Amino acid sequence: FSPVGKMFRAVVRLSTSGVRSLARIRPCYSAPLASRCYSHAKVETDEEFDARWVTYFSKPDIDAWELKKGMNTLIGYDLVPEAKILDSALRACRRLNDLASAIRILEAVKDKSGPHKDIYPYLIQELQPTLIELGISTPEDLGMDKL
Amino acid sequence: MLHLTTGRVGCLLSKQAVVALTSSGARMSSHGHHEVSDSVDMSQPMYWDRLDTPLPDRPWKDVLDSTDKSLKQKEKGPWTALSKEEKIALYRLKFNHTYPEMKRPSHEWKTVIGGMFIFFGITGLVVFWQCHYVYPPQPHTFGEEWQAKQIQRMLDMRINPIEGFSAQWDYKNKQWK
Numbered sequence: 650f651s652p653v654g655k656m657f658r659a660v661v662r663l664s665t666s667g668v669r670s671l672a673r674i675r676p677c678y679s680a681p682l683a684s685r686c687y688s689h690a691k692v693e694t695d696e697e698f699d700a701r702w703v704t705y706f707s708k709p710d711i712d713a714w715e716l717k718k719g720m721n722t723l724i725g726y727d728l729v730p731e732a733k734i735l736d737s738a739l740r741a742c743r744r745l746n747d748l749a750s751a752i753r754i755l756e757a758v759k760d761k762s763g764p765h766k767d768i769y770p771y772l773i774q775e776l777q778p779t780l781i782e783l784g785i786s787t788p789e790d791l792g793m794d795k796l
Numbered sequence: 797m798l799h800l801t802t803g804r805v806g807c808l809l810s811k812q813a814v815v816a817l818t819s820s821g822a823r824m825s826s827h828g829h830h831e832v833s834d835s836v837d838m839s840q841p842m843y844w845d846r847l848d849t850p851l852p853d854r855p856w857k858d859v860l861d862s863t864d865k866s867l868k869q870k871e872k873g874p875w876t877a878l879s880k881e882e883k884i885a886l887y888r889l890k891f892n893h894t895y896p897e898m899k900r901p902s903h904e905w906k907t908v909i910g911g912m913f914i915f916f917g918i919t920g921l922v923v924f925w926q927c928h929y930v931y932p933p934q935p936h937t938f939g940e941e942w943q944a945k946q947i948q949r950m951l952d953m954r955i956n957p958i959e960g961f962s963a964q965w966d967y968k969n970k971q972w973k
Contacts, residue, residue: 749890784875
C-alpha cells in the first residue's frame with residue numbers, strides 16, 4: 650500500500666495553487682500546505698472543505714435541486730472529491746430514489762480524474778461497502794464505460 | 797480566407813448544438829425524435845449532456861409510459877432488487893448520453909482539414925489567374941542582362957565589403973567565395 654501512497658503524492662495534484670481536497674491516503678500531507686496564506690483571509694483546510702460538503706449532502710430532506718446544484722458545483726471545482734463526500738452524495742441519491750444520478754456521479758468522478766487513472770479505482774474501492782449496501786452498480790458493471 | 801473556413805465550421809457546430817439542445821425541447825413528448833424544432837422554450841429547464849454538469853436541470857425523458865412508471869416505482873425500493881437491464885433502463889430514462897458517449901471522437905476534423913485545403917486550392921487558382929491576367933509587365937530592371945550589370949556595378953562600388961555583399965566576392969580570382 651505504501652508505494653501506492655507515494656505514487657499519489659507525486660501524481661494526485663490537480664492544480665498547483667493551494668491543493669484542496671484530494672483522494673489522498675496520508676492526511677498529514679496536507680497540513681503544511683494549509684498554513685500557506687495567499688491573502689489575509691482565512692483559508693479553509695481540506696478537512697473543513699470535506700466536512701462542509703459531507704454535511705451538505707447529509708441533509709435528511711435534501712431535494713433533487715439541491716443534489717443537482719451540489720454535484721454540479723462540486724464537479725466544477727479543480728479537485729476530485731473525497732470518498733466520504735461521494736458516499737454522502739450517493740446516500741442522498743438513495744433518499745431521493747435516484748439510482749441514475751448515483752451512477753452518473755460515479756461517471757463524473759472518473760472523468761474528473763482526467764489522466765490520473767488510479768484515482769477512480771481507489772475511490773470505487775473505498776466506496777465498495779456503500780455501493781454494495783445501497784445496491785449501486787458501477788458503470789463498469791453495467792457495461793456503460795464502453796461506447 | 798480563414799474567416800470563411802471558421803464560418804463554415806461554425807455553421808456545422810451550431811447545427812449540431814441546435815440538434816442536441818432542441819431534440820428534447822419544449823415541444824418534446826418523449827426523447828424519440830431528434831429533429832430540429834422551430835423554437836426552444838428557454839423558460840423551461842433544459843437538458844444537456846456536459847462533462848462538467850453531471851446532473852442537468854431536467855431528466856432526459858419527461859413523459860413516462862406505464863412500463864417506465866412501474867420501473868420508477870421499483871426504484872423506490874431497494875436497488876439490490878433491480879436487474880442490470882433495469883438499472884441501465886433507469887439511467888437511460890434520466891440521461892441521454894453516458895460519459896464515454898459524450899466524449900466519443902467525431903469525424904469533424906476531416907471536414908475542417910478538407911475545407912481548409914479546398915479553400916487553399918481556390919485561393920491558389922485565384923492567385924494563378926491574377927498572376928496571368930492582372931499583374932503588369934515586369935520592370936526592365938529584372939531582366940538577366942540588367943541584373944548582371946547591376947551586380948557588377950555593386951561589386952565595383954564595394955557594397956558592404958566587410959561582412960556583406962562584396963565580402964562574398966573573391967576579387968583576386970573573380971568569383972564568389
